[in-house]
Structure formats: structure tokens, C-alpha cells
Amino acid sequence: FHWHVEDLGIRHAYIKRGTPQLNGKVGRSHRSDQQEFYQLLSxxxxxxxxxxxxxxxxxxxxxxxxxxxxxxxxxxxxxxxxx
Structure with a gap:
């Protein structure tokens, strides 16, 4: 993934492990996916x-x-x- 986005000219940076405060947007997105998409599927x-x-x-x-x-x-x- 990293090299693929880099090849597209997109800067990709890793965050430190164990730092959820740096990953809040991804966590919020996952919560929305769970509550508004996956939970409603049969x-x-x-x-x-x-x-x-x-x-x-x-x-x-x-x-x-x-x-x-x-x-x-x-x-x-x-x-x-x-x-």
C-alpha cells in the first residue's frame, strides 16, 4: 500500500503504535461504518x-x-x- 500511494504522488506516513490520539479520524470512520453500514446488514x-x-x-x-x-x-x- 505504502509504495502504491507513493507511486501515485501521495505522501503516506505511519503513526506510532499505541497512540490512538493520532488515529482518531480513522477510529471515528470505523465507528460510523460499524453503526451506519455493517450493523444494518443481514x-x-x-x-x-x-x-x-x-x-x-x-x-x-x-x-x-x-x-x-x-x-x-x-x-x-x-x-x-x-x-
């Missing part, structure tokens, strides 16, 4: 998990407002930074 009937995950990721990044971005979606926040 695994017996969800043979199309990949399609549902793709749909969730699109919703999460392009339609779901985030408190960390003052009510904007991650896409809107990134777009504003790049303008």
Missing part, C-alpha cells in the same frame, strides 16, 4: 456485499454531511481546499 441475504459497500462509500463521501467538515461532505471539503 449477512445471510447479503451476497452482494461489494455492491452495497460501493454504494455506502459513495454515500459517505458525496452525500453524508460530516461534523468534522462543518456539515459538508468529504468531497465538498476537498473540493473547497483545492479551489
Amino acid at each position: 449477512y445471510k441475504g447479503d451476497v452482494d456485499l461489494e455492491a452495497k459497500l460501493d454504494e455506502w462509500e459513495r454515500f459517505y463521501n458525496f452525500a453524508r454531511p460530516h461534523g468534522a467538515h462543518n456539515g459538508q461532505t468529504p468531497y465538498e471539503a476537498l473540493r473547497d481546499k483545492l479551489q
Whole structure:
């Protein structure tokens, strides 16, 4: 993963082990995934998990407002930074 993103021109940095305060955004994202996606699935009937995950990721990044971005979606926040 590290070399793949580096090849794409994206800087990738590791955080220290045992420092959850440095990993808060990832932890919050995982909690949202658990509460708003995985918990609502019925695994017996969800043979199309990949399609549902793709749909969730699109919703999460392009339609779901985030408190960390003052009510904007991650896409809107990134777009504003790049303008």
C-alpha cells in the first residue's frame, strides 16, 4: 500500500503504535461504518456485499454531511481546499 500511494504522488506516513490520539479520524470512520453500514446488514441475504459497500462509500463521501467538515461532505471539503 505504502509504495502504491507513493507511486501515485501521495505522501503516506505511519503513526506510532499505541497512540490512538493520532488515529482518531480513522477510529471515528470505523465507528460510523460499524453503526451506519455493517450493523444494518443481514449477512445471510447479503451476497452482494461489494455492491452495497460501493454504494455506502459513495454515500459517505458525496452525500453524508460530516461534523468534522462543518456539515459538508468529504468531497465538498476537498473540493473547497483545492479551489
